[in-house]
Amino acid sequence: DSGVTQTPKHLITATGQRVTLRCSPRSGDLSVYWYQQSLDQGLQFLIQYYNGEERAKGNILERFSAQQFPDLHSELNLSSLELGDSALYFCASSVVGGGQGQETQYFGPGTRLLVL
Amino acid sequence: LAKTTQPISMDSYEGQEVNITCSHNNIATNDYITWYQQFPSQGPRFIIQGYKTKVTNEVASLFIPADRKSSTLSLPRVSLSDTAVYYCLLGGFKTIFGAGTRLFVKA
Numbered sequence: 001d002s003g004v005t006q007t008p009k010h011l012i013t014a015t016g017q018r019v020t021l022r023c024s025p026r027s028g029d030l031s032v033y034w035y036q037q038s039l040d041q042g043l044q045f046l047i048q049y050y051n052g053e054e055r056a057k058g059n060i061l062e063r064f065s066a067q068q069f070p071d072l073h074s075e076l077n078l079s080s081l082e083l084g085d086s087a088l089y090f091c092a093s094s095v096v097g098g099g100q101g102q103e104t105q106y107f108g109p110g111t112r113l114l115v116l
Numbered sequence: 117l118a119k120t121t122q123p124i125s126m127d128s129y130e131g132q133e134v135n136i137t138c139s140h141n142n143i144a145t146n147d148y149i150t151w152y153q154q155f156p157s158q159g160p161r162f163i164i165q166g167y168k169t170k171v172t173n174e175v176a177s178l179f180i181p182a183d184r185k186s187s188t189l190s191l192p193r194v195s196l197s198d199t200a201v202y203y204c205l206l207g208g209f210k211t212i213f214g215a216g217t218r219l220f221v222k223a
Contacts, residue, residue: 043203045212090159090160104150105152105160108159
């Protein structure tokens with residue numbers, strides 16, 4: 001158990017809909033990362049937040065957005081869903097997230113999204 | 117952004133030592149090298165991290181030559197449960213997970 005929690009574990013929805021994925025980082029971790037992993041694909045970095053502010057952006061679609069709240073939990077919002085958005089979405093947290101070379105990320109169990 | 121290159125896949129047998137090499141020619145001065153393990157439908161798990169020379173923990177060893185342009189993850193006496201994807205990462209912003217190395221351990 002990494003200490004990172006993600007809800008829900010599974011989500012089934014229809015095209016065009018909007019969903020929200022939730023992540024609670026490890027106690028004491030200030031940074032949250034979101035990743036997308038499609039079937040048999042590598043992990044695609046989406047976005048990183050550090051202490052409530054966006055720190056880095058990866059291949060995140062405009063239909064997707066995220067935020068980190070004062071209690072440090074984070075939400076990833078996916079809207080106008082398409083079939084191709086079906087994937088595993090992982091959240092990870094780290095202590096600092098300041099870009100130091102020594103970052104170690106702790107991953108949650110993921111949310112499996114299926115868009116029908 | 118510094119990029120890493122790893123073999124796409126490797127096969128091994130139980131009880132053997134497995135060495136997975138990662139190339140990172142453009143590693144930055146402050147980058148550490150971190151290896152993660154991922155089982156199907158699970159989030160990646162930290163294995164080991166190092167900056168230079170050799171690091172060893174209860175799971176693996178990491179060898180980094182002086183020029184730091186490559187690193188080798190060494191898994192001693194693998195078992196069937198070590199079948200997984202192994203990722204080599206460099207530290208910093210916008211963490212880039214490549215395709216990783218799929219290790220298949222056979223009985």
